[in-house]
Amino acid sequence: MRRSTATVFPHTPASRLGLSRERILEAGLEVLDREGLAAFSMRRLAEELGIGTMTLYGYFPSKDLLLDAIVDASATKLVSAATATSGPWKQRLRELMLSVRQALGEHPAIAELRRTRPLLSPGALEVPEAAMSILIEAGFTKADAARTYRALYLFALGFAAYGPRGRSEDTATFEVQSALSAETHPVLVDTARESAAAMADETVFELGLDYLLDGMERALA
């Protein structure tokens, strides 16, 4: 149902203000990136574009559908990354998941939005198409390939949504230490610096991804 936006509002009206759905989506993504989902409102976006709030409703029937369209548009950009290469399956899958993670990481608000908006536009499906192709070639059954891709994707989403968020390592250290006492949490106290560093560590994605790929390799053998 939600996907019918494009057919309900099929073409750009002859705007007197230089408006178009694309222009609105672009500005919407900017506001999301800059101020976050919580600050995103129809009134705020209209102000950004210098138009009346209700003008937006000539291009998108609701805030929800506008957000869906922003998610779709930003997902389509993944296509080029997905159309990659040849080589050993582990390496190809690794590169694909790294590009997924990068794409998710560039727009943190998008990852948040995806929680309630499963992504099924053609552009967004390039990644699972490529991943499933690699997995089946590697020797997984259809069912195992699907479940395995799902595990990889959920890890990438988890990292994008809950991973490092600009917070500095020092801040994290302070936060961890101030909540601890040596009697109740001896190990965490002893590893406070390392735990704080891990929270800010972007390479945790690659660490987890390599654990997953190695575990997959073992399951194939």
Added chain:
Amino acid sequence: MRRSTATVFPHTPASRLGLSRERILEAGLEVLDREGLAAFSMRRLAEELGIGTMTLYGYFPSKDLLLDAIVDASATKLVSAATATSGPWKQRLRELMLSVRQALGEHPAIAELRRTRPLLSPGALEVPEAAMSILIEAGFTKADAARTYRALYLFALGFAAYGPRGRSEDTATFEVQSALSAETHPVLVDTARESAAAMADETVFELGLDYLLDGMERALA
């Protein structure tokens, strides 16, 4: 700063309405579970409790701090799960992560809230304390143990926040198939049933967890 709630509002006032912070948190979690974060409002919660909206502000200084307290309270329940057992490190860690996943899955709105609320209350720290202890015993360095736990935890959060959500397998199949064409997505079309099943499959968590644990074992060797 956010954690100072408890000291700013240290005790339950002598309520004429049988109110207490605990009672409010309990009702808040019920509303979150039943209606989701989007529907949660101070007015809605007050209505649920049969009190004036502003009465809530005598117990919690803001909606944000009330939500923090709900997250903390629900996290503390994990303690018992964390105080588990002996045995091989893989098995102990596996059980611990399964209990984390179960706890996160029982209250989906909590997983959503954690996105912007790092959890540092003493109760919530039992799990990382136990996990780090197992990992160091297994032979990981402090830094690798911290990064590895982080990867495991991000996978659990990803599954809780983005995993199966009651949607039936049939619905998922329909949604996947209706977006596909055989020319552009041959593999997905060929595996539509399996891909849809994977989206609804609760055991994907265990699959990914076992991949991670096997990969970790290999890294130790």
Added chain:
DNA sequence: ACCTGAACACCGTTCAAGT
């Protein structure tokens, strides 16, 4: 002391009107 209604500055969206 505990509790609360009115009011303010927000929000998404309907509807009727303006060009």
Added chain:
DNA sequence: ACCTGAACACCGTTCAAGT
């Protein structure tokens, strides 16, 4: 045809007042 202000039913929170 495209664009929009007023109005409605919401929201979190301040403030002053009620018991």
